[in-house]
Amino acid sequence: MKPYHFFFLLMGALTLTSCNEFLKEDPKEILPASDTFENDNDLYLNGVAALYLNVGGFNDSEGLQGTRRGVWDLNTFTTDEAIVPTRGTDWLDGGFWQGLFTHNWGTENSAINDTWSYLYRSILRCNVSLERMKNYTETTGTDVSGYRDEVRALRALFYFYALDLYGRVPVFTSPDPDNDQLSPRPRSEVFDFVRRELLETVPRLARDRSNHVGTYYSRMTQGVGYFLLAKLALNAEVYCHDNWTSTPRPDGKQIIWHIGDTTCDTWQAVSYFCDRLYQLGYRLEDHFENNFLVKNENSIENVFTIPMDKQLYTNQFTNMFRSRHYNHAAAIGLNGENGPCATIEALKAFGLGTQAQDARFNLTYYAGPVNDLKGNPVLLDDGTPLIYEPWQVKLDLSSSPYEKTAGARMKKYAIDLVATKDGNQSDNDIVLFRYADALLMQAEALLRDMGPNETSTALVNQVRTRAGMPALDNVTLDDLLDERLRELAWEGWRRNDMVRYGTFNRAYTDHPADPDNHTIVFPIPAIFLNLTAAPQNPGY
């Protein structure tokens, strides 16, 4: 080889090397994922705090509440508590809302599929965080078990919603699950997993309040964990029912819990967890409406909330925006979509127009004429007053004289007059868990355990008298279901309650009885089933 040949070869090699250097991507506006877990602060911020961004949201089907077509809608507009009537072309939307109300949804429903993706995206991100924490501990020797517990508890929260909505779901703790791990598990196994994770981590979480501004604001703390455990225990019969379309439901007394050194059945477990909430200092607010104020961060009753601050967070709350009549919204300087309202069944439960009308009706709904900020009546475009007609509601209002005005509208949250994004970015924290619910859960567990009893009656009456309603005698399970509707209307629990009570598939106004009970869970997205060749939920 002549020297100059060698020279050219060398230059050639250098050329290729420098070309590869030239082609290397050098991002400036985003960071490699590995750079975000370099110290304890980063670890907390990007490994823990970032996961809470998944609790709320602004895109459709994301967030546990506040957005459209997500967890809350699936839990609310499929029930006898709230309805989205078709109002001419408004809210027709290709039959989506009618389908929810009449339980006619297929396996290609994008809201159902997107909600699944949202829940599993949240779970996967928890898994990624846990994996990175493990690596962090291995490389730096720092103990981050407190963060690990918090993330595991948060992951259990998302698994809880997946279990409740979809029944048979995959359970995995790896950030890269393989095909075996992706195979959906029987419902009782999912239940066991969520229970195990919570029982192990919750006692080690902070005892601080999650809904109060401070170090633990909007985070998983003991209170949130115990509330979730109480929900899990209360619905244990449903969650342990592996073949819900074909076999009888298991008996709650046979579902055994081991909590620390205590062994008890599931009804006793509910009581145990609700007691823990009391011990942590959760109490009823003096006034029902205090929980829903614009600045509701000081509530002693709220347990878990989605933080809202229009200057800071992107979380949105569309429930009020969607419900208000256009002119009503305009009168308070916001926008409205004139949609969802209370069902006939809800009106009956509140005793609307009767001597015994519940005091919470006017705190929960707008009905009849409404006023603007100056106290003047809100007018329709033709100059006549806007009058909401609660009893005129029906599934399809098209061509009805009450097409645009039928239905009692959502009022529960105080109006934030400087809300932005059409009124969807307000400062009221969105209430996910509330102590009044815990009292009612405890009452229900006792009723299911021993039948009508004084403690249950007393617990329910605590909630009733706080609302200014007379105490009931000898509360029954049916009384309790109505009470739950009155106290917890629009809070996203109605589907869960109806399934547990076995009333989800019964006939009610505009909802003919379902031929079977397969709709108590939603179908698993087909694209996911294709991957694992797993069977669809029964009945779909």
Add this chain to the structure above:
Amino acid sequence: MKQRLTATAIALAACLAALAGEDSPTAVDSVAPDTPNLITEKMMNDKQVTNPLEAINGRVAGLTITRGNNGVAAMQAVRVRGTTSLTGGNDPLIIIDGVMGDLRTLSSVYPADIESFNVLKDATQTAQYGSRGASGVIEVTTKKGATGRATVTYNGSYGFSRVAKNLKMLDADGYRRAVDERGLMLIDLGANTNWQRVLEQTGWQHDHHLAFAGGGKDNGYRVALGFMDHNGVIVHEKMRNFTSNMSMYQNMFHERLKVELGMFGNVLKENTAIYDTQKTFYSAAAFNPTFPAAKNATGGYDGFTYANQINHPLALMDSRTADKTTHLSTHARLTFNAGHGLSVSAFGAYSHNEVQRDQYLPTTIWANGQAYRGTDKTESLLGNITLNYKVTTGLHNVDLLALAEAQRDTYSGFCTTTTNFNNNDLGFYTIQAGALSLWEGTRSYRHRPTMTAFMGRATWEYAGRYAITATARADGSSKFAASHKWGFFPSISGAWTLSREAFMRRATWLDNLKLTAGVGLAGNQGGIDNYASMYMVQPMGVVPVGVNMAVALAEARNANPYLKWEVRRTFNVGLEASLLKGRLLANVTYYTSKTRDMLYNYTVPTPPFTYGTLLANLGAMSNSGAEFSLGITPVATRDWELNINANLTYQHNKLLSLSGNYHGYDITAPQYVAIASLNGAGFHGGNNNIVYQIVGQPLGVFYLPHCTGLVDDGNGNLEYAIADLDGNGVIDIEDGKDRRVCGQAVPKLLLGSNISLRFRQWDLSVQINGAFGHKVYNGTALTYMNMESLPGYNVLAEAPRHRIADQTATDYWLERGDYANIDYVTIGWNVPLPKGKAVSRLRLSLTVNNLATITGYSGLTPMINSSNVNATLGVDDKRSYPVSRSCALGVAITF
């Protein structure tokens, strides 16, 4: 060995240049067999074109130009041989004097500056541009100075455009009657307003262009200045464009060295009150016609709250969007002719493009008002070095070429948004008048993709009869995974000139008959994002950290560490013929292509993927087609000349697969993926998807329930009766149930034709373009025929007669989209001038654009998006601009 070493040296030089930031590339002299797709000025559409693409519309088979029906600075969708990629990168590459640009750059060039277009379609032709030319290339050569007398040329045009067709909605009386008859709430403010007319105006336009050119024995120059001022047919719509184009060349050292320099710059200002096309035209058609077209006594606009999907049209016209694009590009080329057929050429170009967008949405249409200001900047550096060796030995001609090039683009920008305005007077000039700045309203970015390539090409030609060209090309792109950055794309083509064979000598009527064929691979990376192969995090939102706030970082998408090139294999064969001394020219081409490892944001399941889409190389797609073009000159005498040119393109596309194995996971695409759906009142979500992407079908098919007719709904109205296609006794119009594929959105056959007639100094030219074999969904009629929309939304004048009270999307409103459009008619007069005077040429012309459309389509126009795979494909949904017609008088003077 020598060749290889030289190539290496070239590569080295290119890389060093690139690293030093003094890049250079592109444009190699074409030695390919002469191209039938070269369009010189003579062959361009000679109407008063304002967008260069109009000059070649309908002139080249296989080149589809769909006029964007959206205002004064309409952007076109341009396709060379159809859509071959799902991800994007379907726009052909635009090369202006060797400098890369895009459709936007091209549309800012003054048409009178263009000397020729060359459309490159197959793999061998586009090989020199590599992956950037994967979707075809349009080479634009601008005019240069030349040796000889200095000339000054003025081109001007003066004209106007007016709306020719609107939707016929109910007038105020009809609306009152219809609302009363149905017992609905009538809000009657007593006026009779045709809102569509209210938003329209006569759009005056004038263009001026001045060019100076000249040169000596060894040099030449040309300087051109242009100015366009167009007002749209919708009020407040305005476009102004200033262009300047300079070029010069100098030969030195006895023509051993040639230096060429060029600089192009323009400032384009566009103003409009349309921030959402659909909202504007939906409002203009459907707003209550009894409302007066004026503000009310309190200075605001009367609202009609039942119509919450639309706005008072005048309130919409109070919004302002102003775009200002500043573009500058410069290039230089040095060509050294070493003698003995060897030459070396170095080319470098820099371009800078900046778009500043200002927008204000007043409180009357946007709760609390919103102002936006943002700037997007693109800088591009490219450089290349080519080495060319030509040798002729006897009957053999050999041409060897080596090329090395590098390119670096820098994209950067920022924007900010404020909201909560108390008054609408300050707008975007003073964004601090907004009380609230949302966290997500302020952003900035910067990314810098790079590409580099090496190419070798050899052409051998024998006796003017046989030619073979082989190309080998390696392309590197920064956007792919570390181990997959390079792709290798060879191609080969051949040509056989039959007419020069001995056995054809007797056919004297035949001037030229040539058979061409080629196969090759082409890589594509257009349209994909940067960093897609890397696990990256970005700010996701603000989270409380104790009592403080912090921005948390997280992955915002799935990463694909295996990302690689998309590859398209093409084959083409063609026959071109020239007969009777050029009186008859004919050309037939057949092509097929198959795209594999198709880059696409595949729908993937969650879990295991965190997000619902993954940019990956899984699917495949095929395209095939045939192109015919014919040019006939039946008459050519001193006084009379008639030319007829026509081309037909048949195209067929098929989506072969969207599934595959992604590293252990079998990804099965959803069977039905919606592309385009209906919007507006009552169309949110649900079963309103119209156009789908379905494996085994062409891209963009209509997949709809079948309507068997209109039936009584029990209330004296009619509704669409839907067939139980799956025969299960239940009507369910969800995907996979009672729906069927019933047509495609992309035309099967495209026609371009031009007839020109000259009589002495007078000439007449007519251009007719057409598209056939596709369908258009008339979502506009579906919406505006629904009597249930009343009283919030007005309906078509004919709607009350039809009594339809339903807006379920079925195939009832799926119509044939076939059309033939008379694009323009021009009459010109070349004024006879005495020889030797100052003015050497004077031409006057009169052009009418968009004269008529021949179609069976019942809506406003069938000329909607039929090629871009996006949310508007094939669906006419309340967003069509009114059909307008323009008329212009043109003057061209050469001194």
